[in-house]
Amino acid sequence: MRTIAVVLAGGTGTRIGGDAPKQLVEIAGVPLIEHTIRSLHAVDAVDEIVVVMAAGHTDVIEAMRDRYPKLSMVVDGGATRADSSRLALAALAAEDPDVNVLLHDAARPFVSARIVTECVEALASYDAVCVAVPAADTVIEVDGDLILASPDRSRLRYAQTPQGFRLSTIRKAYAAAAADPDFAATDDSGVVLRYLPDTPIHVVAGDERNVKVTHPVDLLLGEALIDGDR
DSSP, X not given: OOEEEEEEEOOXXXXXXXXXXXXXXXXTTEEHHHHHHHXXXXXXXXXXXXXXXXXXXXXXXXXXXXXXXXXXXEXXXXXXXXXXXXXXXXXXXXXXTTOEEEEEETTOTTOOXXXXXXXXXXXXXXXXXXXXXXXXXXXXXXXXXXXXXXXXXXXXXXXXXXXXXXXXXXXXXXXXXXXXXXXXXXXXXXXXXXXXXXXXXXXXXXOTTSOOOOSHHHHHHHHHHHHHHO
């Protein structure tokens, strides 16, 4: 079964500094999003790459097509992450409903071939897959400035991406979400968990290197990771 990796880069946040969207900030002289595309492009299990890019910046991605032949489509992003996921699914309307879809944050440029390959392998047995690492810190639940609970850390994980799905499964979940006036989501596996609760979501072991570049200090970490690989 074919696997399509979707890079979600629809946001225009500038928390990381500068005027450009953070996915265009350079690490070691290369835009963050190009590192992400390069990482996915190098994985044999990925057949095609679709990028959902912040509107007004799609030309930057279009210019990368010659360097990355698997890059097949660039789509304008939405106002929220969930909107960008919906737009990606709409762009795949003509695809076989059983195709594998990996939804990946553009801001995670150091995803490994091992993680991506294990996600694809897991989709042979499951309709939904999430990548996660064990929680390194104690997590507390609060109400205002008061602690309500401190869950058992051994059962907690920090979610990463990619998150993988059969196309028909994630479409069905978002279709159900569209009918919910209170819908809100920060990741796609959460949409499946909420709207398709009978669908098992398999967890693939993540990696501490699969960091999300969000703040200026993360750029320094990214530079260090690249220098360490040289």
